[in-house]
Amino acid sequence: MTPLQIDFGKDQQEPVVGIDLGTTNSLVAHMDLTHPRVIPGEDGDRLVPSVVTLTRGGEIIVGNEARKALISEPDRSVYSIKRLMGRGVEDIQEELKLFPFRVVEGSEQVIRIKLGERTFTPPEISAFILRQLKANAEAVLGVQVRKAVITVPAYFNDAQRQATKDAGRIAGLEVLRLVNEPTAAALAYGLDKRRDGIVAVYDLGGGTFDISILKLHDGIFEVLATNGDTHLGGDDIDNRLIRIALEDIQNEWGEDVSHNGEAVQLLRRAVIEAKERLSFVPAANIEYEFKGRKYQREITRELFEILIADIVDRTLGPCRNCIKDAELAVEQIDEVVMVGGSTRIPMVRNAVEVLFRAKPHTDLNPDEVVALGAAVQAGILSGNVEGQLLLDVTPLSLGIETMGGVVSKLIHRNSTIPASATESFTTAVEGQRNVLIHVVQGERELARDCRSLARFDLKDIDPLPAGMARIEVRFLIDANGILNVTARDARTGKEQSVDVKPSYGLTDEQVEAMISESIDRAAEDFKARQVAEAHVEADTILAAVEKARKNDAYFELSEEERREITKSVNELLVVYHADDHLLIRSKIEQLNNVTMKLAEMMMNTAVKSALKGTKI
Amino acid sequence: MEPIPSNYYDLFGLEHRLALDPRDLEKRFYSLSRKFHPDLYTLKSPEEQQYALDATAILNDAYRTLRDPLTRAEYLLKENGFDIGEQGSKNVPPELLEEVFELNMALEELRGGDEEARAALAEAQKKFAGMRDDIDRELETKFAEYDRTRNRDVLSEIRGSLNRRRYVRNLVNEVEKELVETTDAPR
Amino acid sequence: MAYSNKVLDHYNHPRNVGSMDKNDPNVGTGMVGAPECGDVMKLQLKVNPSTGVIEDAKFKTFGCGSAIASSSLATEWVRGKTVDEALAIKNTDIVNELSLPPVKIHCSVLAEDAIKAAVADYKRKHETGEGFEKAAS
Incomplete structure (x- = not known):
């Protein structure tokens, strides 16, 4: 009755998992001996909906359960949190019109979202999803998972990447690498093919769009250029359908339900179902019922295509720019790989086929390919996958604000990362001790049109006449696409202290505080899981003993032996709710021992009767 | 951890010439990437990781500079004392x-x-x-x-x-x- | 980075934009360029030949904001100065006045060069003529 023990071997190295932290769904995958595999959740589902709910009991639930709660508890649930990662309040005004995010008033530098009576930052909410994926992986792999590769949209800026990395840290994961989603897809796609050539990856996800063009050569995956739009995706298509349905409903019912969270969530689900069916049939119904009232509308593919034409069109501009930046002619692109659920839409496929003049590849599951690629990258980093190497680029130019708010570019977009640039700075007035450097990301000429990354304060400069100080500042974009800034005094060669004030996002101290909070929770989570597992085992053995007590063999035992069994059963029942898995396990062990003889006797009887039955 | 040559031509083991074969340069870039890229140092010591990061940043900058004939020429001119920053008009x-x-x-x-x-x-x-x-x-x-x-x-x-x-x-x-x-x- | 209002004003409303007849014997023209960013700057001075005082200055610059502000400031400064006083204007004065960042210091060099070139052009015209500058310098 001992559960089957799988020995993973003690000398085996710690696993590194690959995680696709998506707008709509998230997945975790790991590298098998030769291939990446998606790890399903407890419910067997490979996709974990990126939905988080704080239950009335104060418990955090994630995934399918939370998705159900989205309808019953819209005020305690949140979805599409990825849209808010690394962004400021003024950035998200558009999203707020379309998404029911309950942003806490007065959250400026970092957005805070209300779930019931508590508030969380987007990285904390993402961390809940990551923690669920971590637990799913631990359940299947049977070991603790502490290291991960997480994917991000290629067009994510520094703040969005930093926020994703923070989420990993809060979830108790060491993020070994952030990998761009289209690049990850290319990695999964190219793993077996071992083919050389130019590949374009078109990735239309739930909330983001990326296009990347790569050169594959002998195991090297060199990204030539990337482009995209960090708020364009399947969500936008859903919102179009929701808007027309809401109008209809207002006309038919004479009631505006657009401010009722539950009503809108139900409608969202109804339009998504219709949208998904439309990829396979020429017409589908939006079927909606709310508080006993019904609404139904047929959407033909023709109407659907009119509704979404401009969304599909908006993906083509970045594609053209990307081809141009890669310094290629369209004919030189050998293959196009499709990623993201929205690429199932026939109109999207057609548009891509027309633009690239090549039939897009759809043989890999567009929902899973990014996670699989992340697992391959995890394999590369842990040395389990050899010969493959990713050379990625930074999607946006990095510059500093100069005179008149004009940007002076230091690192150009599509530069292979890691990339660096050194610039020297001086003082304008005698005795000046500080120099403030404003770093921005983007392609526009004026700093105010670019994305402000951070203000770096070069402090404690030796007081000198104006223009005499010479501080060399090194801007380094690492392999995660995240900026690191170091400075030194060129005269003395001594390290210059730099104070970083991120324009959006969490300071290191804030992340540390969240981590320590989450470590307590992680310990709690881990304990809860072990108690749950002990309960399963206890249930199994108690049921087995109960059944055995009706067996003839039980009555062949001595009274003493039967008393021992009863006593052990009772003791196990007493500690069952003690929340102490070690205690439960010790009682299971005890019950196991005192029923050993009974089990053997039953086994013998069973074997004998089996032999009789088969008459050898 | 051998020091990385700071001269771009030397890093690629190339003669200081203005005309370069792009395919040969690419081949050298790939092979040096396989040697230095941070992905291959993830499980190494923090010092080795920093070395890989710095070396690859230089390598990438060098490749970017030498791949384009114009920036390559600027680089070679600078090496030879024709520094554009100093010359003014x-x-x-x-x-x-x-x-x-x-x-x-x-x-x-x-x-x-x-x-x-x-x-x-x-x-x-x-x-x-x-x-x-x-x-x-x-x-x-x-x-x-x-x-x-x-x-x-x-x-x-x-x-x-x-x-x-x-x-x-x-x-x-x-x-x-x-x-x-x-x-x-x-x- | 903080800029004084004066600087931003030079940037947003450059003074003395325009041109004068370069064939006028009393006009000195300086044409300079910064190839690193593709800037060209033309600066002209109108000198009273009897006093050597710069009575008017005009410029036209194709380039970045710092180059425009530098040349605008230079034309303001040279007015009312003698040609020799104008030669004493150094690029560092412009850097300090405009708080130019290091990446834009070459713009101030350009303005200084433009003044020098314009004065040289004016002197060249007068060397062959009255030749009083030779005595003056």
């Missing part, structure tokens, strides 16, 4: 400045003009692009000449051609921007 021939100034004036007049000006802009774009292509051909010849003769006078000529090309490229960009803006504007 002293090495720019006055005729070139006059020419660029006139072209800019003409462009400014075309700006904000009507349909007719648009046609003139398109004409100007063609002309500037033609000038740029002429300079590129000229540069190619001079690159080969320098590699053959190692004559510093040739470098000086290349310096002049590169300066001229910068001006012309700026003009091409300006006209392009102008044409795009007038196209995007509602009619």
Whole structure:
């Protein structure tokens, strides 16, 4: 009755998992001996909906359960949190019109979202999803998972990447690498093919769009250029359908339900179902019922295509720019790989086929390919996958604000990362001790049109006449696409202290505080899981003993032996709710021992009767 | 951990030449990437990780510089003491400045003009692009000449051609921007 | 980075933009360029030949904001100065006045060069003529 023990071997190295932290769904995958595999959740589902709910009991639930709660508890649930990662309040005004995010008033530098009576930052909410994926992986792999590769949209800026990395840290994961989603897809796609050539990856996800063009050569995956739009995706298509349905409903019912969270969530689900069916049939119904009232509308593919034409069109501009930046002619692109659920839409496929003049590849599951690629990258980093190497680029130019708010570019977009640039700075007035450097990301000429990354304060400069100080500042974009800034005094060669004030996002101290909070929770989570597992085992053995007590063999035992069994059963029942898995396990062990003889006797009887039955 | 050569040519193990075979350069870039890339150092010590990061940043900068013939030429000129940052306007021939100034004036007049000006802009774009292509051909010849003769006078000529090309490229960009803006504007 | 209002004003409303007849014997023209960013700057001075005082200055610059502000400031400063006083203007004065960042210091060099070139042009015209500058310098 001992559960089957799988020995993973003690000398085996710690696993590194690959995680696709998506707008709509998230997945975790790991590298098998030769291939990446998606790890399903407890419910067997490979996709974990990126939905988080704080239950009335104060418990955090994630995934399918939370998705159900989205309808019953819209005020305690949140979805599409990825849209808010690394962004400021003024950035998200558009999203707020379309998404029911309950942003806490007065959250400026970092957005805070209300779930019931508590508030969380987007990285904390993402961390809940990551923690669920971590637990799913631990359940299947049977070991603790502490290291991960997480994917991000290629067009994510520094703040969005930093926020994703923070989420990993809060979830108790060491993020070994952030990998761009289209690049990850290319990695999964190219793993077996071992083919050389130019590949374009078109990735239309739930909330983001990326296009990347790569050169594959002998195991090297060199990204030539990337482009995209960090708020364009399947969500936008859903919102179009929701808007027309809401109008209809207002006309038919004479009631505006657009401010009722539950009503809108139900409608969202109804339009998504219709949208998904439309990829396979020429017409589908939006079927909606709310508080006993019904609404139904047929959407033909023709109407659907009119509704979404401009969304599909908006993906083509970045594609053209990307081809141009890669310094290629369209004919030189050998293959196009499709990623993201929205690429199932026939109109999207057609548009891509027309633009690239090549039939897009759809043989890999567009929902899973990014996670699989992340697992391959995890394999590369842990040395389990050899010969493959990713050379990625930074999607946006990095510059500093100069005179008149004009940007002076230091690192150009599509530069292979890691990339660096050194610039020297001086003082304008005698005795000046500080120099403030404003770093921005983007392609526009004026700093105010670019994305402000951070203000770096070069402090404690030796007081000198104006223009005499010479501080060399090194801007380094690492392999995660995240900026690191170091400075030194060129005269003395001594390290210059730099104070970083991120324009959006969490300071290191804030992340540390969240981590320590989450470590307590992680310990709690881990304990809860072990108690749950002990309960399963206890249930199994108690049921087995109960059944055995009706067996003839039980009555062949001595009274003493039967008393021992009863006593052990009772003791196990007493500690069952003690929340102490070690205690439960010790009682299971005890019950196991005192029923050993009974089990053997039953086994013998069973074997004998089996032999009789088969008459050898 | 051997120190990384700070000279880009030395890092790639190449002779300091102006004409390079792009395929050979790419091959060397890939093989050095396989040696230094941070992905291959994830499980190593923090010092080794930092080394890989720094080395790869230099490698990538070097590849970016040498891959493009123009930035490559700038790099080689700088190596040979023709540093663009220091020269100011002293090495720019006055005729070139006059020419660029006139072209800019003409462009400014075309700006904000009507349909007719648009046609003139398109004409100007063609002309500037033609000038740029002429300079590129000229540069190619001079690159080969320098590699053959190692004559510093040739470098000086290349310096002049590169300066001229910068001006012309700026003009091409300006006209392009102008044409795009007038196209995007509602009619 | 903080800029004084004066600087931003030079940037947003450059003074003395325009040109003068370069064939006028009393006008000195300086044409300079910074190939690193493709800037060209034309600076002209109108000198009273009897006093050597700069009565008017005009410029036209194609380039970045720092180059425009530098030349605008230079034309303001040279007015009312003698040609020799104008030669004493150093690029560092412009850097300090405009708080130019290091990446834009070459713009101030350009303005200084433009003044020098314009004065030289004016002197050249007068060397062959009255030749009083030779005595003056």
